[in-house]
Amino acid sequence: xxxxxxxxxxxxxxxxxxxxxxxxxxxxxxxxxxxxxxxxxxxxxxxxxxxxxxxxxxxxxxxxxxxxxxxxxxxxxxxxxxxxxxxxxxxxxxxxxxxxxxxxxxxxxxxxxxxxxxxxxxxxxxxxxxxxxxxxxxxxxxxxxxxxxxxxxxxxxxxxxxxxxxxxxxxxxxxxxxxxxxxxxxxxxxxxxxxxxxxxxxxxxxxxxxxxxxxxxxxxxxxxxxxxxxxxxxxxxxxxxxxxxxxxxxxxxxxxxxxxxxxxxxxxxxxxxxxxxxxxxxxxxxxxxxxxxxxxxxxxxxxxxxxxxxxxxxxxxxxxxxxxxxxxxxxxxxxxxxxxxxxxxxxxxxxxxxxxxxxxxxxxxxxxxxxxxxxxxxxxxxxxxxxxxxxxxxxxxxxxxxxxxxxxxxxxxxxxxxxxxxxxxxxxxxxxxxxxxxxxxxxxxxxxxxxxxxxxxxxxxxxxxxxxxxxxxxxxxxxxxxxxxxxxx
Amino acid sequence: xxxxxxxxxxxxxxxxxxxxxxxxxxxxxxxxxxxxxxxxxxxxxxxxxxxxxxxxxxxxxxxxxxxxxxxxxxxxxxxxxxxxxxxxxxxxxxxxxxxxxxxxxxxxxxxxxxxxxxxxxxxxxxxxxxxxxxxxxxxxxxxxxxxxxxxxxxxxxxxxxxxxxxxxxxxxxxxxxxxxxxxxxxxxxxxxxxxx
Numbered sequence: 070x071x072x073x074x075x076x077x078x079x080x081x082x083x084x085x086x087x088x089x090x091x092x093x094x095x096x097x098x099x100x101x102x103x104x105x106x107x108x109x110x111x112x113x114x115x116x117x118x119x120x121x122x123x124x125x126x127x128x129x130x131x132x133x134x135x136x137x138x139x140x141x142x143x144x145x146x147x148x149x150x151x152x153x154x155x156x157x158x159x160x161x162x163x164x165x166x167x168x169x170x171x172x173x174x175x176x177x178x179x180x181x182x183x184x185x186x187x188x189x190x191x192x193x194x195x196x197x198x199x200x201x202x203x204x205x206x207x208x209x210x211x212x213x214x215x216x217x218x219x220x221x222x223x224x225x226x227x228x229x230x231x232x233x234x235x236x237x238x239x240x241x242x243x244x245x246x247x248x249x250x251x252x253x254x255x256x257x258x259x260x261x262x263x264x265x266x267x268x269x270x271x272x273x274x275x276x277x278x279x280x281x282x283x284x285x286x287x288x289x290x291x292x293x294x295x296x297x298x299x300x301x302x303x304x305x306x307x308x309x310x311x312x313x314x315x316x317x318x319x320x321x322x323x324x325x326x327x328x329x330x331x332x333x334x335x336x337x338x339x340x341x342x343x344x345x346x347x348x349x350x351x352x353x354x355x356x357x358x359x360x361x362x363x364x365x366x367x368x369x370x371x372x373x374x375x376x377x378x379x380x381x382x383x384x385x386x387x388x389x390x391x392x393x394x395x396x397x398x399x400x401x402x403x404x405x406x407x408x409x410x411x412x413x414x415x416x417x418x419x420x421x422x423x424x425x426x427x428x429x430x431x432x433x434x435x436x437x438x439x440x441x442x443x444x445x446x447x448x449x450x451x452x453x454x455x456x457x458x459x460x461x462x463x464x465x466x467x468x469x470x471x472x473x474x475x476x477x478x479x480x481x482x483x484x485x486x487x488x489x490x491x492x493x494x495x496x497x498x499x500x501x502x503x504x505x506x507x508x509x510x511x512x513x514x515x516x517x518x519x520x521x522x523x524x525x526x527x528x529x530x531x532x533x534x535x536x537x538x539x540x541x542x543x544x545x546x547x548x549x550x551x552x553x554x555x556x557x558x
Numbered sequence: 559x560x561x562x563x564x565x566x567x568x569x570x571x572x573x574x575x576x577x578x579x580x581x582x583x584x585x586x587x588x589x590x591x592x593x594x595x596x597x598x599x600x601x602x603x604x605x606x607x608x609x610x611x612x613x614x615x616x617x618x619x620x621x622x623x624x625x626x627x628x629x630x631x632x633x634x635x636x637x638x639x640x641x642x643x644x645x646x647x648x649x650x651x652x653x654x655x656x657x658x659x660x661x662x663x664x665x666x667x668x669x670x671x672x673x674x675x676x677x678x679x680x681x682x683x684x685x686x687x688x689x690x691x692x693x694x695x696x697x698x699x700x701x702x703x704x705x706x707x708x709x710x711x712x713x714x715x716x717x718x719x720x721x722x723x724x725x726x727x728x729x730x731x732x733x734x735x736x737x738x739x740x741x742x743x744x745x746x747x748x749x750x751x752x753x754x
Contacts, residue, residue, distance in 0.1 A: 076694040082723065083688070105664050107694030110649070119650050121657075152650070156685070163684040170719040171680060174711030286617040330624045330644075330654040338654075403599050404678075404706065409733065412616055419613055 080107045083162045085155060092116060092143040099132040099139075116140055117152040185405055189293040199294065206281045208359060211352070215277030216360030220487075224269035236260050252440045263436035266484040267429050274356030275320075275480075276421050282320055282352075283416045287408035291316060296402065305381070306340050306388030307332070308397070314341050318349035321424065322479070323516040325349070326523060336393035342524050343387055346512040347536050348380035353480030358504045361490050368501045368558040375505055379543060427515070428478065435477045448473075458541065462506060463548040464499050471507065478513040497558030498551050506544030509536065589630075590638045590749055591667070595659060595690070596674035597683055598622075598645025601702040604732040605674060606642035609633070609742075614642055624655050626662060634746025638669075649689040663695065669749050671695045677707035677714060677729070687723060698726045698748055700741060705731040 084090055096112035104111050104125075114122040115136065127133045140151075147154050188194040233254075240254040254261045285291065291313055299309030311332060318325035322345045329341040350358065362369040442448030455469040462468075471489060475482020486503060489495055495503060512520065512533070520529040592609075594602040603616045603623055610629030615622055627642040643662060644655035651657040663671070673690055675683040680701065690697045701714060720727035726744045730737030 079724070080692050080694045082691045105667065107692065110689070110693035113689075113692060114650065117650060156648075159685050159688055162688065163681060166684060166719070166722050167681045169722065170715040172713040174707070174713075283617075286622075328624055330658075333653050412733075415613060416615055416617075419615070 076105075076107050077109075080109045083159075085158050088143060088146045089116065089151075089155065089158075092139050095139045096136055099136050100126070100130060101132070102129045113155065116143060117155055118150075182405060186293070189290065189405075190296045192297065195293075195297045199297065202285070202290070206285065207355070208363075210281050211274065211277045211356050212359030212363055215274045216356040217363065219273035219277065220270055220360060223273055224265070228265050228269045233261050233265070248444060251443070252437070257436065257439050257443065259433050259436045259440075262439075263432040264429075266481060267425070267432045270357065270484045270487055271353045271428060271480050272421070272425060274360075275352045275424055276417070278320060278352035278356060279417045279420045279424075280413070282316075283413045283420075284408050286416075287406065287412060289403045289405045292402045293405075301381075302384075304388065305344075305384030306391065306393065307337050307384070311337065311341050314345065315349060318345045318351065319355060320352050320420075322346070322349055322351045322512060323519050326516055326519045330523070334393060336391050339391060339524060339528055340384065340387045342520055342528070343532050343535070344380060344384055346516065346520065346532050347383060347509055347539065348376055350376070350483075350508045351479050354483040354508060357480075357483035357487050358508065361487065361500060362504060365497050365500075365558050368497050368504075371558075372501055372504050372508075375543075375547060376508055379509060383539075428480065431478055431515070432481060435474070435481060438477075461548075462502055462541070462544045463552070464503055465494055467494055468499075468503050471503065472510065475507055475510055475513070478515065479510075480513075482507055482510070498548075498556060501558060502544050502548045502551070505547055506540050509540035509543055512536070590633075590636055590669045591641065592633070592638045592670050592672060592745065593641040593643060593662070593666075593668045594672050594674055595643050595663065595686075596645060597647055597676070597686070600645070600674045600676045600683070601732050602645070602674050603627075603642055605672075605700065605702070605730070605738075605741075606640060608732055608735065608738050609638075609640050624658070626658060633742045634750075636746070636749075638745075646686075648686055649693065663693075669696065669752065670745055671697050672700055672745070673697055674700045674702050677701045677704045678710060678712065680714065684723075687725070691723070691725065696748070696752055698744065699723065699728070701727065701729045702732050704729045704737065705734060 085093070093109060093112045093116070096115060097108040100108045100111060111122060111126065115126060126136065130136065144151055189198055236258075237254045240250045240258075244250050244253070251258060253259055256262070294316070295309035295312035297309075298312060302308055302311055311329075313331065314325045314329040317328050325345050326342055329338050329345070332338045332341055358372065359369070362372060439448060442451070451473060452466060452469045455472065456466045459466050459469050467489060468486075471482050471485035473482075474485040486500075486507060489503075490500060517529070517533070520532065524532075594606055596602055599622075603614050606627065606629065607613055607616065609631040611631065612629040614627050623642060623644050625644065629640050629642075631638055631640050641662070643659040646656035646659045649660060649663075651660050671690055673687050675687070687697060687699055699719070701716060701719075704714075707714065714729070716727045716729050726748050728737060728741045728744050730741055732738065
């Protein structure tokens, strides 16, 4: 049999209503060119008004007007849309088959399973559970353990006491050229800044985050969270389904922007992309900020409240500005499962590996760029240029450096903030303002690239043009409020 | 053939997962192609991982896979190109991720299209099996998560299902690595029969 005969062979698992069968037969006869799927299938999709296939057939078949004629005629014979008619008839056949092969279980889900199911989605119990997950998973494990204990150990102990001094002295001993010395080591060197940020600050944080996130993912908690926040999200022109890209954003906004593909309408995808670019900090940022502010609970609370408010406000406004229907919520809710240790470890390791390979080259390139900038004086000029901006935010000029880093990558900027905190340049309120502004500040280059790819140039530029001034305005306002209220943190 | 060897070095395997079109060696045209399709969250990626020995992310929520992943695996003594796809509910796509899968199905030739369904919700999923069959694609049905269905006391007569649908059917619990050998056997049989 040739390939085409093979394709047209045995394509009648069952028969539809006679009128539909007749239409199919007529359309099939009119289809002359070859498709990779059977003509019956193409005809069925035409009857159901599938846009893509209709366009394809229109461009390929001279007989398209006649086909359109058959479709119109058939449409008139049914009171419901043909898509509905065809789906229902197919489902009837499926039900017939299922009734012959499936003996439904009499056992329902175990009582503890259905109890957990219930309490995770009901607002009264669901919200406290969410807060518990956030407190232990995010604050305790990622913030205190990852960004605190682990970073202190690797950064403060291994790098500060062993690697950096060793690299610095080795470089000084073997490389006579001062410029090359600074490229590799010292304050901004590839090893002492780029590699140190990647290994000592970012890796422990994203590692702990990915580990915790894998557990949450595999348990099936996310779809339940989607159900819980569906109503809040509706007011932002999104539905509960958007919970998944949004929570993934806390891992990596770049990855999350890609996952916004799962949303149904373009409007939802644009709103989600905007919110990811603006108000969702990635795991490294989040971890560093949790670590920085954990010593000042009040500052941390203000930071979280402020960012959540921005998220809600901008989401709400975006939904008013962008026209479109409110999406209907539909999502498969998988059973709660006990996560399997093997999968958790494999997933965490594979994500860390992916992340690490992704950031190391960029961190190294950034170090080189900064080095070039310093050699040519551009770096200092840029910092001086942003000085008034920093002043408006009530921040010391050194903070500009962190923002400059953040431009390359979100996590790089956050790590820069960590260094500032360590050197004691910033007080509590300044720390808070810097954290808020940096959280809202531009998406990093990687995220920007994915936004271009997924949303197109126009939308992406519009989003960036909004985010950039908005971040500084928000920081400015927050600083003003703090000053006026005389808050000391 | 070097390019068809199952295990590349770690780095190339890593990139294979990340990119869709990194697999364009010319002299591999003869390689058999298997594509995994089905509703979101039925275990396509777990099966992909089992068949290829590679790793793509697996989670317990719909929509983990939004891109097409390609890998290779040996089935019945032959090298197959194995393709994992974003979930889709029917041949008429609504979301972007569904469109990705349909475009793939309508533009490439496959030796076998493996439709993966969840044994617990089979009644909502067989409609797509019908559509795949109507499309003239070489479909095989994998009823996954049999263990969870059994725990609910659900019994499925797979032989009868196979007879009624007139396609090969196999039951698996891919997460527990159960039924995978049987699946490989049936894939090999089906592909051989189709060639003959």
